Amino acid sequence: MKFFSTRNSSSSTTFKNVLLNGLAPDGGLYMPEIIPRMPMDLLKAHQHFEELAVSVIHPYTKDQLLQSELTTICEKAFNFPLNIKNLNEDDLVLELFHGPTLAFKDFAARFMAQTMSHFQKDRKKNLTILVATSGDTGGAVANSFYNLDGINVIVLYPSKKVSSVQEKQLTTLGGNITALEVIGTFDDCQSLVKKAFIDEEIQKSLNLSSANSINFARLLPQAIYYMWAWKKCNTNESVSFSIPSGNFGNLTGGLLANQMGLPVEKFIASLNVNDTFLNYLKSGKLIKKETIKTISNAMDVSVPSNIERINCLYENDVKEISKKISSWSFTDSLTKNMIKNVFDKYDYLIDPHTAVGMLGLDKYRFSSNSFKKCIVLSTAHASKFSNDVEKIINQKIEPPDQIKNLLDKDKNSIKLNNKFESFKEFLLAF
Numbered sequence: 001m002k003f004f005s006t007r008n009s010s011s012s013t014t015f016k017n018v019l020l021n022g023l024a025p026d027g028g029l030y031m032p033e034i035i036p037r038m039p040m041d042l043l044k045a046h047q048h049f050e051e052l053a054v055s056v057i058h059p060y061t062k063d064q065l066l067q068s069e070l071t072t073i074c075e076k077a078f079n080f081p082l083n084i085k086n087l088n089e090d091d092l093v094l095e096l097f098h099g100p101t102l103a104f105k106d107f108a109a110r111f112m113a114q115t116m117s118h119f120q121k122d123r124k125k126n127l128t129i130l131v132a133t134s135g136d137t138g139g140a141v142a143n144s145f146y147n148l149d150g151i152n153v154i155v156l157y158p159s160k161k162v163s164s165v166q167e168k169q170l171t172t173l174g175g176n177i178t179a180l181e182v183i184g185t186f187d188d189c190q191s192l193v194k195k196a197f198i199d200e201e202i203q204k205s206l207n208l209s210s211a212n213s214i215n216f217a218r219l220l221p222q223a224i225y226y227m228w229a230w231k232k233c234n235t236n237e238s239v240s241f242s243i244p245s246g247n248f249g250n251l252t253g254g255l256l257a258n259q260m261g262l263p264v265e266k267f268i269a270s271l272n273v274n275d276t277f278l279n280y281l282k283s284g285k286l287i288k289k290e291t292i293k294t295i296s297n298a299m300d301v302s303v304p305s306n307i308e309r310i311n312c313l314y315e316n317d318v319k320e321i322s323k324k325i326s327s328w329s330f331t332d333s334l335t336k337n338m339i340k341n342v343f344d345k346y347d348y349l350i351d352p353h354t355a356v357g358m359l360g361l362d363k364y365r366f367s368s369n370s371f372k373k374c375i376v377l378s379t380a381h382a383s384k385f386s387n388d389v390e391k392i393i394n395q396k397i398e399p400p401d402q403i404k405n406l407l408d409k410d411k412n413s414i415k416l417n418n419k420f421e422s423f424k425e426f427l428l429a430f
Helices: 015-021 040-045 049-061 067-077 105-120 136-145 164-171 186-197 200-205 216-232 249-259 276-283 307-313 318-324 332-346 352-368 382-393 420-428
Strands: 003-005 008-013 030-032 083-086 091-095 127-132 151-158 177-183 207-210 239-244 264-271 325-329 374-378 414-417
Touching: 003 015, 008 015, 015 105, 015 207, 015 216, 030 216, 030 307, 040 049, 040 216, 049 067, 049 216, 067 105, 091 216, 105 127, 105 136, 105 151, 105 216, 127 136, 127 186, 136 151, 136 164, 136 177, 151 164, 151 186, 164 177, 164 382, 177 186, 186 200, 186 207, 186 420, 200 420, 216 239, 216 249, 239 249, 239 352, 249 264, 249 307, 264 276, 264 318, 264 352, 276 318, 276 325, 318 325, 325 352, 332 352, 332 382, 352 374, 352 382, 414 420
Parallel strands: 091 374, 127 151, 127 207, 151 177, 177 414, 239 264, 239 374, 264 325
Antiparallel strands: 003 008, 003 030, 083 091
């Protein structure tokens, strides 16, 4: 399997290079030359998530990873449960928050950590992972890579724009994890990371990779849980998925699963008021706007990187994209109402991001008159946003052990402005 850059279809490289380099030299995102089809009878035959993961990922990695090596990686990475909650016969919630950092990012981050660690054994120079986070990615990456030999992680996060729990997950590990508190937005953090990858002086000084969804290896584990969720529905029919969307890596994983053969009626890109993608579907123009702070902060992204991959999958045809993806945006007020309504109606607690996904589901049902099963991706545990959620439901949330263990730890971050010159100076001295 070879991979090409979204900005140069004639380029060609291996899975190992994609994993360890993150971004293509021309600034593009890597995509596979072929998306292998997965027979649905094979999908249904797998009883365990790890087995399904090996079958899905192996065609992309078989040139460089033995199946036995991939099996070991998947068993180490996916050693926590996932669950489906039936709200009613047709509306389901895929709970992706049962991992170490209580967010869906644990799936991709742990797979990347184990795979990078496997390849890093043969390299003499330390690997430096750069990751920008709007909330959950940084914590998942920090936890997954913590204390792995030969790998350092630098997490960039926007100051005062992540929840207190998210910040603790980023800033309390120490060791091979460095937290940079950037005075700016997530888009500033993401821009700094992208610029570092195409800076020749930094490239000569450091052995860089990325753990953001700009790295294709992030998308493979995400494709798997779409397949797992469909299998659990016990149907041969297509289903729809509502995805709380920020940088669009999660949705792109679903599109990959669909092109691998998963029967999907519609993907719903559920947005907060940072609605660049919605406007893109309407106008065909990608116009950057100022990021607006919301209670679904992990989705506070102005220009989602993975739009470049979505365009690649659909040959830059916005009309074709619109046939597969519907999108709506929702205010914080609507998000809060949904959290309260779901809690009152189902005695079920959801976080703000999942609430946006629920709003997207309702909007899709109303606009399409579709009565097929629809699965909302629940991306984080509500306790990660207890400051907001407790006020909405007027109750205290009992924090899981993963959070209790963080509360008394001291924050340790380095403040940095959002200028690339300052970030470059930091990296060259790292």
